[in-house]
Amino acid sequence: MGGAAYGMLFVLGVVMGVVGGFTHPVGQAGPVPVAAVCWVLALFGVCLGAGRLMRTRLGVVAPALGWLLVTMPFTLQLGSGDLVIAQGAAGYVYLYGGLVALVAAFLMSPSSHRGGSWLLHGYVPKDS
Template identity: 50%
Template sequence: MVVMEQVPTAERSSGRAVAVAAYAVLFVLGLVMGLLGAFQHSWYLRPTTVPVSAFGCVLALFAVCYGAGRMMGGKLAALAAASGWLVMTMVWLSGRQEGDVIIAADLSGYIYLYGGMVAALTAVLVTPTSHGGSWLLTRH
């Protein structure tokens, strides 16, 4: 016979509040990464014109999304950070009346945009789902 421990309702609701807050913070982290990456992705290594910062932004996005998923114990955390980055990136891709765009159609822009999308998707897909729950919500 398996005895299941009953968790009080107050603890359960506070655990949900902490989880929602953690996912919201990860979404905001994705927004910040999209903000910083949009303005910093076009640094080139001269004289070979390799956009090193675009590659760095893509690697950082993968690391944050994958790390968030591993720490929170599920794909939803990786998706929260990735979706924040995607929302901010789409804002910067939209043109303005003046004709300005933040992410230009050059090599660094393509690496940042398409590489970031591949990195975010890959991080979400390779994040393992642990059934033990989040490190944030478990008792130690």
């Protein structure tokens, strides 16, 4: 049962990567790439929610891997000069903001030891 849930989270990450990769430059409010910011927040929410619902950091890793496996090739320029995630504010916010969102969701999600993440509960040193 758990393997199917992780597989679906991976597929969700792939879908978010494909749709977000093509739609992140769409909305702009002046210099702010609104669509890219929304995709970063959605990625953070999905990954953090998956980690908390699965009660393990592997819940964060599954959609993160799906998103990364799609997003990283989108940054490569093809021989014909085509590029999905281009340079510019929207591309940088989507790519680097997404990476920061993944790391933040991973660090804020419950770990499998001592009842959760040290970021959420504070550092508790081991007794000597």
